[in-house]
Amino acid sequence: MSTATSSPARPGSAGPDRAPASPSLAQAAGLVAGREIRARLRSKAFLISTGILLLLVLGGIIASNLIGANAGPTKVAAVGQAQQLLDGQKGLAVTDAADRAAAEKLVRSGEVDAAIVPDDTSPTKLTIVANDEAPGSLVQQLSVTPKVTLLDPDAKDGNLRYLVALAFGIVFFSAAMTFGQTIAQSVVEEKSTRVIEILVAAVPARALMAGKVLGSSVLAFGQIALIAAAGVVGLTVTGQTEILQLLGAPLVWFVVFFIFGFVLLASLFAATGAMVSRQEDIGSTTTPVTMLVMLPYFAIVFFNSNALVVSVMSYVPFSAAIGMPLRLFLGDAQWWEPLIALVVLIASTLVVLAIGSRIYENSLLKLGARVEWKDALRK
Amino acid sequence: MLEVRGLQKRYGARAVLDDVGFDVVEGRMTGFVGGNGAGKTTTMRIILGVLDADAGTVALDGALLGGGDRRRFGYMPEERGLYPKMKLTEQLVYLARLHGFDAAGAKRNADELIDQLGLGERRDDEIEKLSLGNQQRAQIAAALVHRPEVLILDEPFSGLDPIAVDTVVGVLKDRALAGVPVLFSSHQLDIVERLCDDLVIIAGGTIRASGSTASLREQHSGLRYELLGSADAGWLREQPGIHVAEFDAGFAVFDADSEAAVQAVLREAVSRGDVLTFARQQRSLAQIFTEVIQ
16 A cells, blocks of 8 residues: 555554554464464363363272272181191281181171181192182182293283273274364354454465364363373372383374374364355265274274284374374384384375365355365365 | 456356446545345455456556455455354454454554444453344454455445444544545445445446446436426426426426526526525435436
8 A cells, every 4th residue: 555544644543553464374373273272261061071081081090999909808717727828829818717617607707708628628628618609819819720831921911902992092083073073163163154254364274274273283182181191190199000101102102193193184174174164064074084083993993903904004094093002002013113104194194284275275265055075176 | 546457257157247347545435336136245255355256356556466465454244254252352352463463452453443333341242142233343343453454344334223333434434534445335325325435336247337426426417406486487398408307386396408408497587586496406326326227
């Protein structure tokens, strides 16, 4: 504008008349991300669901600690030479009994869980006397078992394998789904309220999308970090530190894979969300993305004992965040494997960002009917 | 000056805009009037770069507009929208910051506009909790908060009561006086008539008339006069070059073929008795509009 804009001065107006220079792409993205974060932090649904997740994690840790504590030592009454046999056995609180009748009396009264009496007819020279059921651990302890030699003593047992797969899976899956849907909704909100026309006139569409993905990612990481911190503190306070040591390195890798995997999914959700104009229609375009999140998740949960499936999954970008940490935890992966998987993930994230922002820019201002894929992908 | 030239836009086989061109001069309020579907919103969206034209240009002070230049525009879209859950002040500050203002400057602009538009008591309310009229004012504030150098407002007065219209008009005139070209569309012709310096009339995707309100009025009013005298005005019918439109004893409305014929009528009237009124009739914008779009 020429001099006409700067004079005459408007009465009653403070500050400079002209707008300052436009913010840089990064500044604009930062502003958008900041708004996104504040809006989420103000949402009661988000705060409540975060609170519930935290309670679940802490509750689970405390419950597992209590159950472990309750199990305590098995109380047994021992008669005669059985006493010597029980010396040095772990997890038993031994009460001496004069004879079998006295021991049975203790069992009946419930003062002890079982009585152990000498019995020459038994292969172990002992008989366990219990009310209705002998404590399983006691039976196992006193049984004669063959000698076992493990060739791979570090391998984790099936239960733990399943639990860890499930834990990684659930955290990634739930974060991707909840935050992904939120991103899509917030994109559609801007379209359905037409705020988008004002925003696009102010900043490039790229900055808008970058800000959205960034804001949601920061929130997702924040939520995960909070939950992880609660878990670590809970486990430490209750003295269950062994699990922590086991999870160390895989957990770090999980975080790294999570960051990139999440950005990838977030941009897909933003792009597909931009293709519709009404909240009710979100499902029609985001479903393929939802499938991309769900399929590998179920595959890894159901096939976590199938080494081949897990290996493949640990390289597929959508499931690497679950698969690779699991393999590291199990000790199945070479040191270089997570690095390659990470490169694959980052490369696909960049490709997806490029495609996603094209869809986003092409669809953003098309109101009304769902944008066709061919129009959305057009250059 | 904002120069719009030769805009073409088709949706399939239907031409929405055909060779649309006009100027929006700084320091003046330009009204953009037309019926529903005439092409007002499409034109404004193209000016803002929210929509691409098939052909044609938009230039500001002789320089064609690129994407970045439009950041200095203030835009009020036809379909209103702000974030429903954001508070008014927060919303305005956010928009100002997206345009490059720092936090303090953005806050200052927002506060000033909120006061000017009479939204002071609502500054901490969420947008969705505002009445429709107040949402409309908030929308106007959103278009102005970054101190734009050009204002494009699509129906800024629809849904406002007369007092709110005056408030908004005051704020917009302020901006125009500061040298900002202001283009606004409306189909409330009485407001446009009261408010605009310049006028652009569009119908069926083509510009039917444009120019200053005064000159348009001049052009389209013709030589229509009204006469009120003490004598019966029946003699007018015999007067050469005069066509009587209305007649009632001493009162008559007539169209003249030439200025000379008008003067002849005046002389004749004076000679026949007292002349109480002799004046040229200005046609209302509504009349001109109806005539022009046919």
